[in-house]
Amino acid sequence: EIPDFLTEEECKLIVHLAQLKGLQKSQILPTDDYEEAMEMIEISQMDIFNLLDHNQDGQLQLKEVLTHTRLxxxxxxxxxxxxxMYSAVKADPDGNGVLSLEEFKQLNIRDFHKYMGxxxxxxxxxxxxxxxxxLYQGEGAHQVMRAIRQRVMRLTRLPPEIVEHSEPxxxxxxxxxxxxxxxxxxxPVFPETACSHTKLVANESAPFETSCRYVTVLxxxxxxxxxxxxxxxxxxxxTYEEMSLIQNDIDLRDTRKNCDKGNLRVKPQQGTAVFWYNYLSDGEGWVGELDDFALHGGCLVTQGTKWIANN
Incomplete structure (x- = not known):
């Protein structure tokens, strides 16, 4: 957390430039494209079950499905x-909230997509x-935008080429x-995915993009x-245990209901920057595995409006 990283005037300028350009609703994945995209990935129903079955006990608990589900x-x-959803598509005949492998095999995955749609x-x-x-920060951009990028380079100590070719x-x-x-x-980056900020030099046939941010500056x-x-x-x-994020129907990832239960909360103060790594080091100076502890979210705005910027 770095107070006064931006001046009040710089903050107001960024908001003004964003308003001039126009904002759009933030989307995770457009519904119309989802089923088509899923068909491009060769994955069997058994593969899906094994992916969801975190403890490999042959049954899908509610929290196992929740941990992996973003439809x-x-x-x-x-x-x-x-x-x-289980009730609507008749996925759980005995109503115990647990899907056995045999119950899962009887399902038509398309029924889930149709229900959600x-x-x-x-x-x-x-x-x-x-x-x-x-907002673009490269050559030809507003001088303040370019100056902020230079400041980020000094903060992160990343090579200019990395920062200049990352996302706007x-x-x-x-x-x-x-x-x-x-x-x-x-x-995580798989053969069928491309890093979104390097997609111009990535495999054009990759059906999905994934963000590959080494660090985030907010x-x-x-x-x-x-x-x-x-x-x-x-x-x-x-320690990190994915299944421990959901206990007794309390989901620590839910920022509308459970922000007060999070370990660390940073209050928004104009001009403050928050800087964190999304990856661990591999010990040899290269990017290693994802840092699971970098999990974060934006708590519910209960009054007023919140403006942030990040890259």
Whole structure:
């Protein structure tokens, strides 16, 4: 956390430039493209079951499904949502909230997609409820935008080539009721995925893009009247266990309900920057595995508006 990394005038300029460019609703993955994209990946029903079955006991508990589920319409899933879906597609005949391998084999995965597509989703139900735009910081950009990029280079000590060829500055507006459930800013890279910020030199046939941010620098552009903290739910935990994120129907990733249970919360203060690594070092000076403790989210804005920028 770095207070006064940006001046008040710089913060106001970034907001002004974003408003001039225009903001759009933030989306996780468009519903219309989801089923088509899934068909491009060769994965069997058994593969899906094994992926979800975290403890490999041959049964899918509710929290196992929740831990891995972020469906195509961007809806944040809760235990109640999962139970409703099971009932609608007749996935759980005995109603115990657990799917056996035999029960799962009887399912038509398309029925899940059709069910989700038929559900009306409110903005408050989405994984991310915000608006955003991207601001260019390279040659020809406003001098303040270029100066901020130079400041980020000095802060991160990354080679200029890395910073200059990374993504533009993302500016995000959260109105009252806005949030972003806990997530990782980066993801694992597989042969069928391309890093979004290097896609110009990546495999053009890759059906999915994944973010490959080595570090994140987040800027608070205004003082928020109520809520809007950045939460790191498991920061400073000694160990990481994915299934421990959900206990007794309490999901630590849920920033609308459970931000107060997170280990670390950073209050938005205009001009403050927050800087963290998304990857561990491999011990030889190269990027290693994802740092699971970098899980973070944007808490519910209870009053006023929140403006941030990040790259």
């Amino acid at each position: 195509g319409n961007g809806r944040w899933m809760t235990p109640e949502n999962i139970r409703e 038929s559900q009306k989703v409110k903005m408050s139900d989405l994984v991310r409820n915000s608006q955003h735009t991207w 500055l993302q500016v995000v507006r959260y109105d009252q009721g806005g949030h972003y459930h806990a997530h990782m800013d980066s993801g 800027f608070y552009l205004n003082n928020v009247t109520g809520g809007g903290e950045t939460v790191f739910p498991i920061a400073d935990n000694r």
